[in-house]
Amino acid sequence: MKSSKQLMLIYGFLSGIISIGLVLLQYFTNSYNSSSLIKLFFGIFPVFMLSLFIFLGIYQSKERSFRQMLKIGLGISLLFSIITSIFWVIFIKYIxxxxLNTLNTIQLEVFITENPNATPEEITQLKESMEKGKSLWAQFNFSVVSNMLFGFIISLLGSSFSKIVQRQR
Incomplete structure (x- = not known):
């Protein structure tokens, strides 16, 4: 069996690389404004892969305490978060x-379509909030926090599931 640190490094790195691959695939196929099914795939698949790697890391670990299993899951999601956040900043800065302008325009069009009675003030407020979120620091922080939140929830579920299975044996 591999040590906890090895599992965190292997699965955190793999999930980060797969997520980067999906971002690049989405970029090269220019599928930001495509069908709902494709948008769903690019939105759900990275979370699914992170979940799979967290479950695998917890399952393959030597550790059987809830706390240690949770640490392994959080370690995997932390590495995933850092890798994908750094890539995201590089991607929106250089590649x-x-x-962000494209995504904001799409979001604004959807808002106007869904809210035809929106006042000009509401539209202006939405544009201003979109502009505030375009800074690299905001993007990095949002990426890390959201990925860690998903990772924590998935780790909690994986650790709980593993503990339940242990008790039934």
Whole structure:
């Protein structure tokens, strides 16, 4: 069996690389404004892969205490978060600097379509909040926090599930 640190490094790195691959695939196929099914795939698949790697890390670990299993899951999600956040900042700074403008335009069009009675003030407020979120620091922080939140929930579920299975044996 591999040590906890090895499992965190292997599965955290793999999930980060797969997520980066999916971002690049989405970029090269220009599928930001495509069908709902494709958007769902690019939104759900990275979470699914992170979940799979967290479950595998917990399952393959020597540790059987809830606390240690939770640490392994959080370690995997932390490495995943850092890798993907750094890549995301590099991606929006150097590879596709117009991405946030494109996504904001799509979001604004959807808002106007869904809210045809929106006042100009509401639209202006939405534009201002979108502009505030375009800074690299905000993007990095949002990416880390959201990925760690998903990772914590998945780790909690994986550790709980593993503990339940242990008790039934």
């Amino acid at each position: 596709h600097p117009d991405l």
